Amino acid sequence: MEMNGSQPRENWGSKLAFIMAAAGSAIGLGNIWAFPTNAAANGGGAFLVVYLICVVLIGAPVMLAEFAIGRATQRNPVGAFKALAPKSGWKYLGGLGVVAGVVILSFYAVIAGWTVSYIFKCLAGTFKPGVDTAAIFEQMSGDPLNAIGYLAAFMALSVYVVVGGVRQGIERWTKVLMPILLVLLVLLGIRAVTLSGAGAGLAFYLKPDFSLINGKVILSAAGQAFFSLSLGMGTMITYGSYIAKKDDLVSSTLWVSTLDTAIAILAGLIIFPTLFHAGLGLQEGGPGMVFVVLTSLLGEMPPAPLGGIIFGTGFFLLLGIAAITSSVSLLEVGVAYIVDERKISRKKAGLFLGGLAFLLGIPSALGNGAVSWLTNLPVIGTDFLSFLFEVFGQYALAIGALFISIFVGWKWGVTNAAAEVELEGNAFRFHQIWSFLIKFVCPTVLIVILLNKVWTLIFGRGLI
Ligand code: TRP
Secondary structure (H helix, E strand, O other), X not given: OOEEOOEEOOOOOOHHHHHHHHHHHXXXXXXXXXXXXXXXXXXXXXXXXXXXXXXXXXXXXXXXXXXXXXHXXXXXXXXXXXXXXXXXXXXXXXXXXHHHHHHXXXXXXXXXXHHHHHHHHHHOOOOOOOOOHHHHHHHHHHOHHHHHHHHHHHHHHHHHHHHHOOHHHHHHHHHHHHHHHHHHHHHHHHHHHOOOOHHHHHHHHHOOOHHHOOHHHHHHHHHXXXXXXXXXXXXXXXXXXXXXXXXXXXXXXXHHHHHHHHHHHHHHHHHHHHHHHOOOOHHHOOOOHHHHHHHHHHOOOOOOOHHHHHHHHHHHHHHHHHHHHHHHHHHHHHHHHHHHHHOOOHHHHHHHHHHHHHHHHHHHHHOOOOOHHHHOOOOOOOOHHHHHHHHHHHHHHXXXXXXXXXXXXXXXHHHHHHHHHOHHHOOOOOHHHHHHHHHHHHHHHHHHHHHHHHHHHHHOOOOO
């Protein structure tokens, strides 16, 4: 067994446990909160098509690359790049991941906190037919004590899980709860697509208008794919570092990316018909969209009012759990770094990074009505949370994924990566395609969309 300091490195209990943990990281608010919001802002069906292409062409290949780096080195991202490219600048790529993890966690926990508060609202039977769900959301997110309190509560929970050991707690619960979340989503989806006016929503979501595709749509879709698949900042390197050498990395990649994508698509099938049914309009976007739209469906779940209460409570409970399994993975990257490289205890590392993310989360929590300049940032024009999501949740991940693909394609090399995949007699299906994608397609696509973004910032409009 690989030794690290004085302690042997932990492994996942089984391949299934690993897939569950990685899927638990991937499936979260990104699928249910961010995906529909992003799709609404970027042309609906056009976004969906570009998103699917991004998952296949750049998402899944980068995921496999991250797993291979992690398992080959059995290290956190900083340690992994140090091991594969000693005395080079590549370790800073790992460092960028650690920083991005803490920043993403800071705002992620704010939204997850809203989820927790909605569990109680649903239990109390708040969402009767015809209530103004937008007003309820504004009141909840605009109350500073509420916003910071739930942020603190959720952060404490994440720290608790990471410190207490992911394997015994989260690994076991995820296996039971994720399938239940899926069932609830399917039921909500059935209700949504049978609503009056659902057709227009489905058309917006499923009939792509290709003329809407431009550089911004492509960048948003790529960023969303990385965010949703937990790529570009070393989460999957870290999770990969706990994979047993006998496990098949290719099938794991296919499982995790397929499950994650299916749930994102399903979330859209709930949100868009409901949006059009309720006549809410796409301009209701922003961080609150899903909370406003989903809850307007609850009053219509039979039998009233119990149906809405049961569905709503169950839904937000499971969404909170899906969020915990993701926030844990965000925190785990930095914790693994501190434990591996600085030889500080897991507990101290978790408390320190969780505390930091909590403090960083405060402006995001206050930027939804409580403090007006954070709600509408000068010059930038969005709220603080949306700003961080764009910079760290999208660009930083696209940049991270770009360098990871360059690293694996050109520095470490596809041959070394393939040798890791083929350990203990595993066949590397799609070997040639993967090599081509990671060496040429991923870097090129990412460079083009990032340059286009820079161009847009400077000249006000994009090249594509
Ligand atoms: N993928 C998670 C979601 O969709 C969020 C997440 C967890 C994440 N770990 C990550 C995003 C690492 C980016 C990078 O909710």
